[in-house]
Amino acid sequence: MQRLFFLAIIIFYLPAFAQNTPQLFHVTTAATAPGETVLIRGEGIDLISKIEVGRLTDDRVDNSPPAYVPLPEPDHLPDSKGSRMIAGERMMPVDKIQQNEKSVKVIIPDALQQGVYCVRMTDNKGAVSGFYVNVPVVNWVISEDGYNAAAAGDVLRIQGKNLFRKGGSGQVVLVSNGKMFKVKVDSIYDDYSVKVTLPATIQQGKYQLFYHNGLGGKTAWSTPLTVNIVNKAMWSTQAFNVKTYGAKGNGSQDDTEAFKKALTAAHDGGIVNVPAGNYILSEGLVIPNGVMVKGQKGTVINFGPVAAATLISGADHFGLTDLTIRASRALGIIMNSGDGHVILERLIVQQDIGNALAELDSKWNKTGIQLKGHDIRVRDCVFKTAGMFSFVGVSGFIQRCRFEKAGGSVKTYMKIHPQGLIFEDCYKQTNGYGYGATINESYDLYEARNVTPFNYINDREVMTLDGGSGGYFGKVGGASGNRISLRKDGSTFQWAANKWIGGGLFIIDGKGSGQFRRIVQHTMDQIELDEPFLVQPDTSSVISITTIRDHLFFVNNTATDAGAFQFYGSAQNCVIAGLKMQRSAGIIGKGSYVNYGRQPNWYIDIVDCELSDGTYTPQVNQKDRFRGDQQINIIGSGHSGLNIGSLVRRNVLSGKSYIRVSPGGEVNDVQDAIIERNKVSGAKNGLAVYGVGRVVNNLFIHDNQFGTMDIQKALKAEGYQVR
Known part of the structure; x- marks a missing residue:
């Protein structure tokens, strides 16, 4: 621990609320290399007379207090506590591309090396303002002890952008009441997620967390995030054993009453141990708060036909570990009714629905695995069930699990409403994947390295925001x-x-x-x-x-023989990065009129994806209106401004896959999209821009490879520029 004597808070410029001065709502926060474009979006942008760009020096920050230059945000007022912006080593004037009242674009000069860049703007009155490009952005953190919270000694996962830079060394500083704790990054998952271990000596309280990716020097820290350091959550270790209460586990005796007695005895909290054996149960189990049901290798629980709504239920603060659970005809498998704090680890859950498919379909939304609330931990499990996989309003972790649909239902699917969720390294094979909710905000999702092998049912969607209203x-x-x-x-x-x-x-x-x-x-x-x-x-x-769907990040996932991976309806500041897709419908960013709502799709990044084997062919005998070629499709329809600031960069498309812009019939449906440094091969036309007149506004097409296509000749729509 170091004591912090001085935290630099030198105001370079206060947010200007006066009329006739440029106001910024958004700038590009995706990783941006020399020769790539930065979007600047706001009001009064046409008043900017000069823009210069320079690279910041990579000064050491080990012995410096954290200082930062705030970034503009479309959903918050400017942060007035930032530090003085420092100019780059050599500030170079750059062209103002497609400048208008609402936006302008600039290209980072090729002459600069990769790093953190200062963008300095001078307006027509001589006032100077600006921002940095490639500084880290920390959106949220999570640990075993909560969302935006942790305990001393916890492993803390940090999610955001620009967290990893080649040649840089990431570090975290936590500041509270003049005290400063510095922590080096333990593990890097990708540019969007890293891991640190907090000091065992850090005390409880509210801290400001700053992050530095190793580049840009002393003022290139992230804008701080408030993190609560809390007491470590503890479970009672008092032990109870089902065999003490009469369970045999011999595969023939009904052990239901013994399990119920053990759970009743543990009602004040504890561990109910279930030794290896084959246990027959004929009723559902209700797990009291604070109780962990723990098996071991060889522990099998067999449920016969059960009249209860679900086989295993509880309000909150309960857990199941190291169990094999087999069920027949059951509708609900594991559900909670409270505010979360549920642990499922090392479970194998198998369901044979038998001849009860019609009954299951009639109650489809009350079936399967359904968890809700905060601090959900589902790890190293295998689920082969016929019902829903539903995680609603959840924060926590879903890791290294296998989700497989069994039983033939076409109505059940995976439903995810995230509010601070890491969902990673899983195998997902079910009938569709719906994200978000109708009204309540969905936010802070990091979904990474998951595999979807196929989806032949319904609209075959691999990821969709499920409409909203x-x-x-x-x-x-x-x-x-x-x-x-x-x-x-x-x-x-x-x-x-x-x-x-x-x-x-x-x-x-x-x-x-x-x-x-x-x-x-x-x-x-x-x-x-x-x-x-x-x-x-x-x-x-x-x-x-x-509805708002904010900071939903999908990173390095894989999908094959499926439908769309899509931000369908409202989505803001979301990312699809590194997706590998084959024989599917492709990636869609769609702001439109959906379910009686004009739903904006704003500031979306679709970057570094690979779409190959691009003919999307439905399974034989499946009705599917989306037959066609795989594509990245930017859509805006239903009113002006429903798709703003989409970034399509460094994607590789082959085998008939192509890029498409699809506005509706309203003026300025799609605004300020950037299509840049993509490589398209095998398609007759690598890029298609639809619409007549000014339905597309300030589309910037830059430094792409479209094979033999003459892009200037092929495009006839207005409102775009090609470089």
Whole structure:
């Protein structure tokens, strides 16, 4: 531990709220190399007269207090506590590409080496502002002791962007009340997730966590994230044994009563041990809070036909480990009804639905494995079941598991509503994968290195945000502080006071477009937001109230013989990176009018993916309207501004796979998309841009390889530029 005597807080520029000055909502945060493009998005961007770019020196930061330059965010006001921005070694003027009131693009000069870059902007009044490119961004952390929380000595997983840089050495600093703890990175999973071990001596309290990726010097730390250091969660170690209460485990005696007695005895918390054996149960088990049911090698629990809604249930704070569970005709397998804290480790769960398929399909949403709440840990399990795999409103870990669909149902699927979830190194084979919820926000997902071998059922989706909905669409009546009034002529759907608490209010057109905020409470015509907008909407502004899906990262996954991997409807600041896909529908980023909601798809990164063997052919005898060639497809339809700032970069497409931009019929459906440094081979046309007139606005096509296609000749739509 070191004592922190001075934390640099030298204000270089305060957020300028005055009119006629540039205001930034978003800049590119994806890893950006020399020769690649940075999008700058906001209001009054046409007032910028000069932009310069330079590389920061990689000074050592081991003995320096953390300092940072805040990045603009579309859902928050600017951070006013940042440090003075430092110019690069040699600041070089760059072209202002497609400059307009809302946006401009710049290319990092090829003459610069890979690193962290300073982007310095001067407006027409001589005022200077700017930001850094390739600085680390920490969105969230998680440990065994909670989301954005940890205990002394915990392993802490850190998720964000630009966490790993070749030649750099990542480190973390935690600061509280003048004390500073420095920690080196233990393991690097990829650019989006790393692991550190916290000091055993760190004390409880609130800390500011800073991250440095080793490049950029003393002011290139991440914007701090508040992390709670808490007491280590402890389970009672008092032991109970089912054989003490009469269980035989001989494969013939009904051991239900013995299990129930052991669980009752452990009702104040403890471990119920189940020695190796073959146990026959004829009723469902209810696990009390604080109880862990622990088997060992050779422990098998056989459930006969059970009338209970689920075989194993509990409210919260319970666990199952080292068990083989076999079930016949059961609908629910393992479910909880409380606020989480459920542990499933080293389980083998096998289900034979027999002739009960019709019954299962009639109750499909109440079947299978269904967990909800915080601190869910599912590890090293094998599930071969007929019902749902449902994880709703969950934070925690799902790791090294095998999910396999059994029983022939076409209605059950995997449902995931993340709120701080690591889902990695799993095998997933089921009837579809729906992410998100209708109203409540989905946020902070890191899903990595999972394998989907095929999906031949329904729409065959490998990942979809499952539609969502909408509450209000129309112009603003007025805005004051964090309160917005709605006009009576707006469109509503099942609109009721406070129904959309936890949803989002998006400015999709007019003044302030490209920003969103979260709804705290609302009446029929008045909305209270979590923060004011940086640029307040006015009567020209069009808003949409719909769900938020923020910081959902899908990294280095694999999918074969399946449908789309898609941000379908509302998605913000999300990533698909390193996806390997074969004979599937491809990757889609779709902002559109879905289920009565205008749902924005904003600031999405689709990077470093490989799409091969690109003909998407449904299984024989399966009805499928998505027959065609594999593609990366950027879609905006339903109103202006439903797809803003999509980045399609460094993807490799072969075997008829291609890139497509698909606006609807409204003006400016797709805005400020960047298609850059992609390699397409084997397709007749490597890029297709659809739409007539100004439906595509400021599309930038840069430094791609499209085989023999003459891109300038092939594209006839307006609103784009090719370099």
